[in-house]
Amino acid sequence: MNNNKSLFINELLIGTGLAPTPSPTRTVLGPITTRGYFMSTQHIRLGLIGAGRMGSFHGLTAARHIPGASLAAIADPTPGQAARLAAELGVSKVYTDPQQLLDDPDIDGVLIAAPARSHAELVISAARAGKGIFCEKPMAITLDEADRAIAAAADARVPLQVGFNRRFAKSFRTAHLDVAAGRIGTPQLLRSLTRDPALNNPAASPQWVIFLETLIHDFDTLRYLNPGAEAVQVYVMADALIAPDYKNKGFLDTAVVAIRFDNGAIATAEANFQAVYGYDVRGEVFGSAGMLSMGSLNESDLVRYLAQGIQADTQRMDTDLLRDAYIAELNHFVDCLRSGAKPLASGEDARAALAIARACIESFETGKAVTL
Structure with missing residues (x-):
């Protein structure tokens, strides 16, 4: 195991007061997406694309900080990267091809924390796969990419939230x-x-x-x-x-x-x-x-x-x-998956x-x- 990655995860856990156990389920409303209604108490399964520094942090947040949701899969094309983080967080599904994660029918929403130049295409692919989308900033590098990403999410009727944590x-x-x-x-x-x-x-x-x-x-x-x-x-x-x-x-x-x-x-x-x-x-x-x-x-x-x-x-x-803002934005993303509400940091805001x-x-x- 990469010692630096292990230390990073351990440091994130210190002082959080969070035990590595499944979070309790909360009752909220359910949205209409291409995947249909989510039951108000249905457990939300998230997939992470990108297992670098920010991906590791978002992965830990998804695994430990979000009531009614869990991190179910990790994808990263760098050899061994996803597997190392998965071992730290107790995640069983590991992919080297992000498309494999997007094709996984058990995944309800994806967290995109890959290199910025790949964000727009990953957003488009995730939308086509019917997944709710949280994408780290920037959502795109060009305005044309941004327009295509926004259109893809709108066409698929899935929430698109961008990581403007402030x-x-x-x-x-x-x-x-x-x-x-x-x-x-x-x-x-x-x-x-x-x-x-x-x-x-x-x-x-x-x-x-x-x-x-x-x-x-x-x-x-x-x-x-x-x-x-x-x-x-x-x-x-x-x-x-x-x-x-x-x-x-x-x-x-x-x-x-x-x-x-x-x-x-x-x-x-x-x-x-x-x-x-x-x-x-x-x-x-x-x-x-x-x-x-x-x-x-x-x-x-x-x-x-x-x-x-x-x-x-x-x-x-x-x-x-x-830290608290990062945790709050992912909890908001899961709430949007359930309620169908437009995220407070939308694709249009990103554009x-x-x-x-x-x-x-x-x-x-x-x-x-x-x-x-």
Whole structure:
């Protein structure tokens, strides 16, 4: 067994208070999909495609954190990858071909955590197989891919949810509701940021990852915090300050994006891959009647006031900082499988965030503002 993978799974289990036993069933409504009605108490069987870092985390969540559901199968084309994770989580069905998992009649919904460039085709294949779909962001790399993925899910009448986890973080969710209720008046300025503690190997990273895979979270967050508004103009300033040799290959590590919305609000999104102090995710909405601020990188509310100064422990990984949100989004996915409700982070939301990301690439290449 891969020691790093084993340690990763063990670390996820520590402090969760979750025993490796089947979760109790809860009673909710049932949807109409191509698979027919789910009984309100029917156990939901999930399949995982992709057994890397995020796949491992989603797999653990599905196996331990979702009442009335379980992880029934894992697929990953990398030799031994799915089998190792399956052994950790007690999953009996292992596939090297994702299509085999999609063809499994015992699987009700799939969690797609494969490399981003494969997401759209996997969504389309899953829809054609009649499976409910949870897909990690980005759902697609091009707008054409996004349109085909959305159409496939609509044609198959299956739910399509995308992994925009900040919508499920308590502070961001509350801020969204406050803005929608008019508690801070009319939104005028918004801000969302993601700062990652470490730079991944740029040689192995896909082109434009800062826009398509990192800032896409912030683009969705800004839309979420400005309910009903859509981006109309984008301007980017970005660079490769950490790994300058890779700038001409489309690997940027530092970016600030200015976005104008159709309700007049102006927003900024920023990202960096060298936050040595910890994983940093924050948001802010300034309105005509007040301001909302959300997000903390602290591990807890403990602050030490010592002779050496003020100290606070920080989180180093997104799966630690936003653990509860990750768990909540998969519980929501299972609820949507049962109720037939449209997910709170839909395929259309993913397309809108992707449109901003694609405009960012154009703005960086041309040095000009881009109208959406």
